[in-house]
Amino acid sequence: MAKNKSNDFNYSGFDNLSMSNIPSGSPKIWAFLIGVYWVSIVTYYSLWRAYKKVFSLRNMMHSSEVSRPQQYTVLVRDIPVSQEHEKRTEQVESFFRRVHPHSYERCMIMHDFSEAESLYNEREVASRKLEHAEAVFELSKGKPGSDGVRPMHKTGFMGLLGPKVDSIEFWTKKIHELTPQLEEARKKCKAEANEDAALVFFNERLAAAQAAQSVHAAYALEWQVEPAAEPRECIWRNMHLSAWQRSIRKPVVYVVTFFVVIFYMIPIAAISAITTLENLETVLPFIKSITRIKALNAILQAYLPQLALIVFLALLPKLLLTLSKAEGIPSKSHISRAASGKYFYFMIFNVFLGVTIFGAVFSSFKGFKVLIDQQQLSVSKVVELFGTKLPPVSTYFITYVALKFFVGYGLEISRIIPLIIYHIKRKFLCKTERELEDAWAPGSFSYHTSVPSDLLVVTLTLSYSVIAPMILVFAFLYFAIGWLVMRNSALNVYVPEWESNGRMWPHIHNRILVALLVSQITALGFFAVKKFPYTVFLIFLPLATFAFYLYCKRNFYKSFAVVSLYVASQPVKETPSMDTIVQAYTPTCLLEGDQFEDADFQDARSNMTSRTNSGIATPAERNV
């Protein structure tokens, strides 16, 4: 974004460059007004181009010759209670045979497989422990002049209590016990398939795409059909929540989120205030031995108050993910989007508004009085508040952005922390190949934290771009370096856990527009404070933003939520067999023939569905 006024560079202080130095009523303000328009227009244009780009990528994926299981599948929720006492399968079958006579193939009723799942997980744990114990035994044999020491462990609480047993024997016995139990549970699951949700499979992509966007039942709360998520990103437990449950859970989660956004910082700030080194020493006297080391003492003095802040802020994304999951969303990518949205509002409120309002307004008694004096509160007052209080904090935010790319991207590109953790794990914990591999695994891209934090920088940049243009330099560096670093990370480091084919984009797009709107309202306030008589010209910008939002929504949004028929009608190289598709949608713990001996089978299967679906070569594949 080229910006006016950013040419007259001056290192003596950022404030000299900001609009604060222009006297009230000066005709120079015209240049800033044009700047606001320029920023808005460039933003609209870039957003529109980006939407088009992401859109064509998405369509390319959906019309690719290689078909994927989710393209033949829809998720049906809220199946009503059958009037004719048929079995669920029969009911779903007869309904879909009637409505899609030419294309319906098969259905899979959801069922409660939590028992099988927990047994399966228990057996997985046992198998890993067994492997570990065997590896330890092998290693102990390796030492010269030793027959090897059979590893032992205690069976009680956390391996600290209870009788000591031979590990290899214990876990082998456990696995032999669990396998028939699991088989039993699997059989029971099959017999009890009667939840009010189902996956329905069609014989062509076109039919599934069409079914996913049609109202099926007369009464909208029954037979709700939506596109199925990729097999690997399904949240099975959320699929069979009833419409009623979902419509209760959603507002409850929203209210909880609202309170989290507003009040999360208050107890943390309080805890931070208390956790000084002195306080800790009185409560926990034994840490005095550490604090006696002078260098360590200095570091602790400085960072201990922030420690609570850092820990709680690190916990927040997890909390927001849990909250989003509690909404009843049935796919991981959607949960990630929902958590990202919540985190964005948290950041806007606590960082952007928090620093601005709490920092600047509450510092003076008058500002505080204006805010709490409800009778005097009006829209114009709030706009004015924004306008006057933003410039002083601009330097703070410029530093914030600079820090973010120096430290944040430095850590990201060097991956120093994962490296240290890996080496620690290798030294002390990992004994088997599998454990080493797991320790090395980079995980997946955490959209739910990186997207909102980038969006915060966008918000800051747009809001300060005209008032304090210096931020543009840092924002440019942030996004330029970010592009290089994150592109590398996405291509060579992280392994995508799921692929939503660009459904994150409308979410980002809308939030950038929110950021733009905030910046336009800010500009409105700031120009009004400068007593610039032509401030009224800025009124058109929020309207233009709203119109642009509607335009993009109308143009693109619906096609993003579903797959358009034309795209779905592209020919495929090979229609997958129905068995492959059904198998892909069977939870791992229920897969038939998944005997304990086929330990690698699960990996192979998840590879099959995950690698071909993502379309992005994982590092493992590249290095082969």
Next chain:
Amino acid sequence: MAKNKSNDFNYSGFDNLSMSNIPSGSPKIWAFLIGVYWVSIVTYYSLWRAYKKVFSLRNMMHSSEVSRPQQYTVLVRDIPVSQEHEKRTEQVESFFRRVHPHSYERCMIMHDFSEAESLYNEREVASRKLEHAEAVFELSKGKPGSDGVRPMHKTGFMGLLGPKVDSIEFWTKKIHELTPQLEEARKKCKAEANEDAALVFFNERLAAAQAAQSVHAAYALEWQVEPAAEPRECIWRNMHLSAWQRSIRKPVVYVVTFFVVIFYMIPIAAISAITTLENLETVLPFIKSITRIKALNAILQAYLPQLALIVFLALLPKLLLTLSKAEGIPSKSHISRAASGKYFYFMIFNVFLGVTIFGAVFSSFKGFKVLIDQQQLSVSKVVELFGTKLPPVSTYFITYVALKFFVGYGLEISRIIPLIIYHIKRKFLCKTERELEDAWAPGSFSYHTSVPSDLLVVTLTLSYSVIAPMILVFAFLYFAIGWLVMRNSALNVYVPEWESNGRMWPHIHNRILVALLVSQITALGFFAVKKFPYTVFLIFLPLATFAFYLYCKRNFYKSFAVVSLYVASQPVKETPSMDTIVQAYTPTCLLEGDQFEDADFQDARSNMTSRTNSGIATPAERNV
């Protein structure tokens, strides 16, 4: 709606019954608070029941064994420019054959037939004139001792200027000239079918229902598919407006409507003030001869100022219909809904708010000052304003409702005005059978005026039901008598021009909720003014209304906009032949074989499509 407090009846004055008599802070206000809750709950319940009822009626119509042309048809708009220089028909054909390989049957490209239409209309006029002239000639023969007088007319401006010609000869010649021209224009139309909109026909209802709710093209502004309207309610000219045009027209019309709603009354009030009898006498001296009659003078004195008001208010619905048509809506029922919505807002603003605010606030200088003093304007002020100013005008509105049902329904049931007009026409104008029939025709139900005026009564009733419960008696009478009168009119008098299968209902539902919301905000203000400390309990009601709105929208709205697949999959008695369907969708002026001799053909055809579609027996059918 049973209401508390309406028992202690007292005829000495309506004001005695209103809440104004309860002193501030009295515990009796609790009863009124419970009243507000009771009114809201009863409204929710009634609305929900009504929605369900209308919904099941709609589904009954759509799943009926008798199929209708629109059930096999979709309207496709915004067909992009073909890349391969094919003809439009080929382009649409190849697109739909690909996307709906099993069910696509035929397409009909829209074209500009305005020339054919105007020629056809001209010939229709000529044929009617000829009939009339022949009838006049026949009648003149009937007189004893007369060979008949051949009717003559002048060809110039409005039959007042120009040379005098023999009417029968003139119109016969005209018809013979027009018929070949019309044939020519029809042929030209066929050749030039290249607009970017088309009707697409399918071989089964299910396929059309499914196509109508799917996104067809990757880019949403291309190939927009929607359910086709009934043949008789199609607005052909609006069908081939491009997406771009529609997205410009809509906001422009909204802005114009906004100004009409706000400023329509001001010039009318000014005109009313000027048009007193004295002023008119000075401008038009000749009316003195009339005003000399004393009885007439008194009536004119009283009603002349209102005359302009009445005339302009009578013109308003026509203006709103024209505005709605200019939006680019392609069906008459939708235009009627859009005009009804606009009229509702006009009424709310000019009658409900107008009488309340302009009447009560502007009467005192202080109230006026509060309104214009923007800096002091806040939400709480507006709420307070509502609360204080509503009670004094309640008596006015009670009278308004009473007048509406005494006078309005009296005129409706007696149909005295149409009767007088018919007799005047029969006496002086109608000569042929057809003219007499047209004069007797009751026309169709004018939803765009009756719905908003009933909704205004709902708004008034809900807003005053607790404050001045006497209104409930009158509202009950209004709706009870209205039910009887309008039911009779709907069943025995009016001939429906189109049938939208209940799509008006969501529109009414939402506006009743708006009325409820207004009433809840009013109550909030009124209780606050009474300094009732538990007013805060009322805050939940607007939230409940919003939740109820979302609930109904989620449950019903989508199924109202489209036809659900299950409903469309009901078997039909007989699938109509494609030719019948295509013919039904051919504008009358383009029908082949519609020679002048087949004058009755058109009526027969419109009967076919209209009577069978409506499903409601017309009086003509009942009397047979």
